[in-house]
Amino acid sequence: RKEVEQDPGPFNVPEGATVAFNCTYSNSASQSFFWYRQDCRKEPKLLMSVYSSGNEDGRFTAQLNRASQYISLLIRDSKLSDSATYLCAVTEAGSYQLTFGKGTKLSVIP
Amino acid sequence: DTEVTQTPKHLVMGMTNKKSLKCEQHMGHRAMYWYKQKAKKPPELMFVYSYEKLSINESVPSRFSPECPNSSLLNLHLHALQPEDSALYLCASSLDTDTQYFGPGTRLTVL
Numbered sequence: 001r002k003e004v005e006q007d008p009g010p011f012n013v014p015e016g017a018t019v020a021f022n023c024t025y026s027n028s029a030s031q032s033f034f035w036y037r038q039d040c041r042k043e044p045k046l047l048m049s050v051y052s053s054g055n056e057d058g059r060f061t062a063q064l065n066r067a068s069q070y071i072s073l074l075i076r077d078s079k080l081s082d083s084a085t086y087l088c089a090v091t092e093a094g095s096y097q098l099t100f101g102k103g104t105k106l107s108v109i110p
Numbered sequence: 111d112t113e114v115t116q117t118p119k120h121l122v123m124g125m126t127n128k129k130s131l132k133c134e135q136h137m138g139h140r141a142m143y144w145y146k147q148k149a150k151k152p153p154e155l156m157f158v159y160s161y162e163k164l165s166i167n168e169s170v171p172s173r174f175s176p177e178c179p180n181s182s183l184l185n186l187h188l189h190a191l192q193p194e195d196s197a198l199y200l201c202a203s204s205l206d207t208d209t210q211y212f213g214p215g216t217r218l219t220v221l
Contacts, residue, residue, distance in 0.1 A: 034209065043200055043212040044153065087152055094207050096141055096166060100152035 003027075004090055006101035014109055017078045021104045023088030024070045031093035033064055033071045038085045038103065047086070048073070078108045113137070114213035116201050122219045125191060131216045133184040133201030141165075142184040143202040143210065144176060153200055153212075159184060160206075191220045 003026045013019045025033075033050035048055060050062040050071050061074040071088055085103040114135045123129050133142065141160045145153035158166035159178040167176075173195075175187040184201055201213040 032208065036212075041198075041217070043198075043215050046209060046211060049209060091207070096143070096158045096160065096204075096207050097155060098210055102152050 004101040010105040030090040116213040131186040135203040139203035145200040
């Protein structure tokens with residue numbers, strides 16, 4: 001069974017804090033990795049694709065560790081608007097099937 | 111522009127009704143997807159259309175019937191649904207087997 005595991009949280013952090021989420025995957029054939037953000041009662045929105053060399057977009061940094069089969073998301077200087085559920089997702093090369101983790105809930109507190 | 115649109119936003123139907131959900135994208139994407147999402151759960155894949163052909167059916171009950179009239183449109187026909195089918199139905203699209211972009215969803219309630 002191909003599984004993607006995330007700590008469901010909730011992570012309650014003060015504004016300005018740095019917070020990190022990890023996501024582990026069991027399928028060693030996984031090739032593409034993503035972080036989505038989902039607000040309550042809304043659709044998942046792509047936050048970042050995760051590349052082998054790691055990538056950064058403003059306050060967000062994503063990293064991939066193929067040897068240990070996990071991806072991470074680091075959020076620096078947390079804002080109230082970062083409060084959401086963060087879903088990691090993985091897929092094999094050439095596959096349409098995107099496997100999601102159950103999501104990690106983040107609440108940024110004033 | 112990475113926009114996928116879905117109609118209606120909300121739908122309430124009885125167990126004997128027939129209704130359809132619609133999804134549209136104009137990004138030239140060749141793969142389109144239907145997902146079902148229950149509260150506090152991740153999206154679950156239902157169907158995938160690739161180049162207008164049904165590529166994946168994740169053992170979905172026949173009361174859900176997908177249709178892909180053309181490369182920009184995807185429908186999901188609903189008939190004789192059960193209350194446990196109440197959920198957020200998400201459409202997504204991708205250029206091929208790469209990044210998937212989601213529409214805003216249809217929140218379905220079956221009475």
